[in-house]
Amino acid sequence: MKKLNLWVTVAATLVIGSGLVFASDDEKGERGHKYEHSYYDVAPVNNAQYKEECGSCHMAFQPGFLPARSWDKLMSGLEDHFGESAEMDAVDQKVLTNYLKENAADHSNYKKSRSFNRSVARNAAPLRISEVRYFIKEHDELSRRMVQDNPEVKSFSKCEACHQSAEQGSYDEYQVYIPGYGRWDD
Numbered sequence: 001m002k003k004l005n006l007w008v009t010v011a012a013t014l015v016i017g018s019g020l021v022f023a024s025d026d027e028k029g030e031r032g033h034k035y036e037h038s039y040y041d042v043a044p045v046n047n048a049q050y051k052e053e054c055g056s057c058h059m060a061f062q063p064g065f066l067p068a069r070s071w072d073k074l075m076s077g078l079e080d081h082f083g084e085s086a087e088m089d090a091v092d093q094k095v096l097t098n099y100l101k102e103n104a105a106d107h108s109n110y111k112k113s114r115s116f117n118r119s120v121a122r123n124a125a126p127l128r129i130s131e132v133r134y135f136i137k138e139h140d141e142l143s144r145r146m147v148q149d150n151p152e153v154k155s156f157s158k159c160e161a162c163h164q165s166a167e168q169g170s171y172d173e174y175q176v177y178i179p180g181y182g183r184w185d186d
């Protein structure tokens with residue numbers, strides 16, 4: 001009987017132990033282990049109100065691209081939002097701020113969110129995804145002609161112009177298509 005108990009303990013330890021090994025593999029994803037989510041993904045937007053209110057002028061950006069402190073700052077300055085007014089009533093503003101912060105890059109376990117979050121200094125609160133260091137690094141091979149001077153793109157803010165599955169939260173490098181230039185492969 002004693003012996004059986006011991007084996008149960010050993011078996012349980014092995015099961016729990018291998019769970020821990022998998023968890024830490026996930027952390028070390030860069031080395032080609034399996035990811036909990038695809039390496040290229042951020043959590044898709046799953047809030048209809050956010051999609052409607054924040055997706056009317058541009059794509060509803062996934063909250064997982066900026067840390068919570070950035071969303072706080074952005075949401076408290078909607079009267080001058082990149083030169084436009086994106087004001088809304090106080091209740092909606094509160095609800096959407098909560099949604100953004102709860103799903104922010106520093107609260108997400110998606111690989112891409114962690115990469116974005118890691119590249120923002122702790123005392124910084126950038127308002128643009130396209131100003132985050134990790135973003136700049138990933139896009140540094142693009143020329144002005146492909147982006148700012150490209151009539152079908154114009155700005156890095158227009159993620160979905162090049163990332164065919166941007167709205168679904170997928171930024172797979174194999175699904176990039178630059179309007180007027182074609183498929184991106186490097």
Ligand code: HEC
Nearest residue numbers: 053054057061082084085086127128129130131155156157
């Ligand atoms: C009235 C139109 C309008 C609405 C509504 C609006 N935005 Fe914007 N937003 C803009 C403009 C204009 C820009 C700058 C785009 C550019 O530089 O090409 C922008 C840029 C942004 C950027 C920076 C994108 C980048 O370059 O990385 C973020 C983040 C953003 N908006 C979030 C939001 C959120 C969150 C909401 C909802 C609370 C919202 N926006 C609602 C007009 C709007």
Ligand code: HEC
Nearest residue numbers: 129138146147153155156157158159162171173176184186
């Ligand atoms: C002008 C086209 C264009 C626009 C606009 C654009 N991207 Fe990209 N993006 C690219 C290209 C090209 C790459 C690099 C693919 C590669 O070779 O790795 C890239 C890479 C990325 C990656 C890294 C993918 C990886 O390899 O891990 C992310 C994440 C990303 N973009 C997010 C965004 C977001 C978010 C926006 C909008 C705020 C945006 N991009 C706007 C073209 C664009």
